[in-house]
Each structure stands twice: as structure tokens, then as C-alpha cells.
Amino acid sequence: MTEIKATNVVWHEGHVEQATREKLLGQKGCTLWLTGLPSSGKSTVGFSLEHLLIQQGRLAYVLDGDNVRHGLNKNLGFSAEDRGENIRRIGEVAKLFANAGVVTITSFVSPYRADRDQVRKLHDDAGIPFIEVFVNTPVEKCEERDPKGLYKKARSGEIPNFTGVSDPYEAPEKAEVVLKTAEAKLEECVATLASYLEKQGLLSAP
């Protein structure tokens, strides 16, 4: 539980209504939460989806390690507590982006079910669509890819607490979409997500 310290804050009305914003953009803000092992292909899928949507005139934005871990969350490490706070902050920022009308794509290992469920609840409570996407790539395949040599370092003990090697990954039990990147092509994975957004009515104005 996060302690609430900001007590002398008063809520006040004034934000542009969600529907006005969605009408302007011709889409509904939502969060696509990509979760999966390191090197499972989350970022590749996320960025490819972003490019596809932007080409179609949709506003999409990827939050990932590059723009979050080096900025907003640069004061967090990899302890269980910091991992929790990392995901909490990303969840809050994703919610703000989705509230602004953006198709928000997050790309983080986010290994713990409880953390992801908390982000889901945050969105549910605000009436913002949350789509959990399990990038389900077998660990052997991830380790075979290992573009950054992280699995190798984890196996040698150079990186401790590495998800999939020395730290657990709790697979989603109720993901809205499951992508098997070892079996399907990248284009198919991206098309699956775009089609899901379309079917949910998220790519048209209210």
C-alpha cells in the first residue's frame, strides 16, 4: 500500500471532458500493457504498433525502459520494493496519457501479477480501458535472442535477480491478448493488436 501524504489537496472540476478529447482525436484513450520476459519482443511489438497507428493518423505513444527508467524512475533500483514502485508510477503515467486520449503502449517486464493487477484496477476505477498483452515467448527463445547479452550476464551471476533466470515471472492469467512471438510473425502480432483495438471501438470517436 502506498501511504497518502498529500492531505491538503482539494479536487476541482475543470478538465476538458473525456468525450470532447476523444472526438477531437477520433479515438479513445487506452493503455496496452505489454508484459513478458526480457527479450520476449515487447518493445519490438510496441514500437511497430506505434508506427502503424501513427501511419493511420492515430496518436500512440510508447512508454518503455528508455524513456522511463532513465528519467522518471531513474531513482529506483531493482529491489522488490523499487520494482513495485516502478510499475506503480508507470501505471499512473499510462493512465494520464490514456486520459489525454492517447493510445498508450507500455513495454516493461512487469513480472509480478499483483503489480499489474493494481495498474488494471487504477484504470478500471477511472473507466479507462486497460488491455493486458502477454508477450508469451518461451524463455529458451528469449535466451537464444538475447540481443543485449543480459541472459548471459544473468547466467554468469553478473546480473542478480534477473527475471526468467534468478527471479520469477508470474504469467498473466487473464490477459486480453496473448502474443506468441516465437510462432507468429511480427506483422501478425501487430495486426492482432490493431484489430483488437478496432473491435473494441477504441480507434473511432464516441
Next chain:
Amino acid sequence: MTEIKATNVVWHEGHVEQATREKLLGQKGCTLWLTGLPSSGKSTVGFSLEHLLIQQGRLAYVLDGDNVRHGLNKNLGFSAEDRGENIRRIGEVAKLFANAGVVTITSFVSPYRADRDQVRKLHDDAGIPFIEVFVNTPVEKCEERDPKGLYKKARSGEIPNFTGVSDPYEAPEKAEVVLKTAEAKLEECVATLASYLEKQGLLSAP
């Protein structure tokens, strides 16, 4: 950058380029950083500008105490350290929003010059326009307004470390825009900001 061509879609790894995003939105992402005493009128100006821009078909979004202090920063209090971290996180999130192409409006007291300068540097380093807006309302006027009764509580000692009463406010020395809400009408203040954005070329595609 890896490119995979499939039908009419060009697949990229990596973020969508800033220019592509700006072309899509017909505007340039930037951060308007409103600073001033409590009850100086920051949020009123901020929300009014947001409404005006949205009416004009621009994508704008306000970050303020309502959507940040209750969410992302709910685990921060009002100590000097927590105030610093509060502004740091808001600066990082504003930068992300501006990077996504949004005209981002922040509305926080942000009393310390060093904190604001750090956010300015963050934007400068990323080549993202940062516009410091000093909502310059005399403390007597703010206290007279006091819509939330906060000055009263601060005077009675119920709220400690209250900016303008028991905590310092360091006025900007190089704000891009200064608004005197005690002398100018709300519409004039909002028009001043919209006009500034226009003149800087931020409301048109590159």
C-alpha cells in the same frame, strides 16, 4: 534501425520521429510551466487555455495537483525533499507528454527556482520547448481569494510550511511570460499564452 516491409506498412524499431508526430497533430509538443503562489490563478488559467486549445482542435493537457498529487505523487509530502521530488517527477512526465506532441500545461506552485531550472534543463537537453509562466498575483490578492480556505488554515497554523505564509516563494527571474491576474482579465491572460504559442510557431506543423 531494422526495417521490415509488409504490404503498405513500413516497420521500424525505435520511437516514431518527433517531426512525424508533430505533422500528424499539426502542432509542436511543448511544456507551459505555470508557477505562482497558492490561489494565484494557475489552474484557472491552465484549464481555460486547455479548453481554448481543444476548441481550436489542438491537443492540450493539464497536469495539476488533482491528477498528479492524488496519483503519481501520492506518496510524497511537503518536506523540502519531497517537494523537490514532486517537481522532478512532474517535469519528467511533462517532458514525456511534450515528446508525444501534446501542448502540456503544468499547474503547480513549484516555489523553488532550482527545481524549476532543473525541469527547464531537462527540456533544453531534449530540445523540447519549455515556457515558464509566472502567474504573478500579489499574496494579499491570493489570500483574499483563498477559494479552498488554505491561507486561513496556514495562518492558524493548521497547515505548516505553506508557500507565501510560512514557506518562501522564489519568483522566476527569466520567465518567458508573466501574467498579472489581479490586473488583467482571465480571457486576456489566456489570450496572451495562446498568442505566445502561436508566435513561437508551436501551433503549426513543422
